[in-house]
Amino acid sequence: MDNIPPHLREIVPDTLTVAAPDWWAEYGLVAAGWKQAPAPPRVVAFSQRDPRWANVKLGASSYTMGSAGCAVTASAMVATTVSASLTPLDLVNCLNANGGFTSGGLLYWSKIPACVPGLRFVQYHLWRDVAADLALLERALATGPQVVQVDFKPTTTALDSHFVTALGFTADKSDLNIIDPWTGNAGTLLQLYGKPDWTLQRAVYALAHFAGGA
Numbered sequence: 001m002d003n004i005p006p007h008l009r010e011i012v013p014d015t016l017t018v019a020a021p022d023w024w025a026e027y028g029l030v031a032a033g034w035k036q037a038p039a040p041p042r043v044v045a046f047s048q049r050d051p052r053w054a055n056v057k058l059g060a061s062s063y064t065m066g067s068a069g070c071a072v073t074a075s076a077m078v079a080t081t082v083s084a085s086l087t088p089l090d091l092v093n094c095l096n097a098n099g100g101f102t103s104g105g106l107l108y109w110s111k112i113p114a115c116v117p118g119l120r121f122v123q124y125h126l127w128r129d130v131a132a133d134l135a136l137l138e139r140a141l142a143t144g145p146q147v148v149q150v151d152f153k154p155t156t157t158a159l160d161s162h163f164v165t166a167l168g169f170t171a172d173k174s175d176l177n178i179i180d181p182w183t184g185n186a187g188t189l190l191q192l193y194g195k196p197d198w199t200l201q202r203a204v205y206a207l208a209h210f211a212g213g214a
Contacts, residue, residue: 043145043167044080046088047184048073053089059101065092070163071107073181074147075208077165081144082118082212091115109208122209128159131201140209141168148176149206150193159205164189176200 048054054066065072065088072095076088094115095101100108110121125136140146145167152162166189167177176189194203 042081043077043165043179044084045179045184045186046073046077046181048088048181050088050184053087053092056089056092057096058092058105058107059096059099060103061101061105063105068105070181071109071147071208074163074165074179075107075109075112075210077179077181078145078147078210079112079116079119083116086116112210118212120211122211125207125209127205127207132204132207134200134204137166137204137207138169140207140211141166143211146210147208148178148189148204149208150189150203151205152182152193154193154195154198154203161205162193163208164193174200176204 048069049066053069054064056065056069057063058065058068058072063069069088069092072092073088076086076091079086079091091112092100095107095111098111098114100111100115102108109124113119113121122140125133127133137146137148145165147163148166150162150164152160162182164181165179167179167186169176170188175191177186178189178192179186180192190198190200190203
């Protein structure tokens with residue numbers, strides 16, 4: 001998600017608002033600042049472009065949370081299932097202090113548990129040239145929300161990497177309910193990051209699998 005169009009870079013909402021679809025209560029989702037949040041909250045929704053952390057750099061790189069912090073923000077949402085008060089600012093500051101990024105600003109997934117006691121990194125599954133393993137993804141989602149990789153610009157040829165927080169499959173299993181860290185809003189993966197002829201097997205490129213417990 002490094003090559004964000006200029007007109008998108010300028011869209012930083014003063015207040016994060018999140019629609020409340022029917023499946024909202026099932027996941028106990030609460031948006032940051034949303035006044036009618038269900039209780040108890042299970043996942044807190046964040047935007048990487050929130051001014052509280054948008055300008056924080058990723059390690060020693062020139063990239064910031066606002067421009068390229070989707071992986072950190074998506075991971076922070078997952079982390080709220082075990083640490084409800086944690087924010088993306090908390091996570092990026094801890095990662096910055098503990099070598100959590102490559103020199104180019106890429107996230108070391110295995111460093112996240114050191115910053116979030118109670119969260120365990122299981123494995124990173126990559127599906128670049130093969131169909132995504134939806135059975136494996138379903139098993140992972142049965143244990144809690146997960147971070148998945150999508151194409152930020154599906155209409156172009158090259159993969160423009162972006163990470164979102166997956167909450168679970170839709171009722172018919174044809175799509176995934178997600179929170180998009182670019183906006184902090186909820187939606188479905190194929191609706192936001194798919195093409196009309198794509199299936200989930202085509203639209204999911206990777207899974208960062210996390211689980212609670214030591």
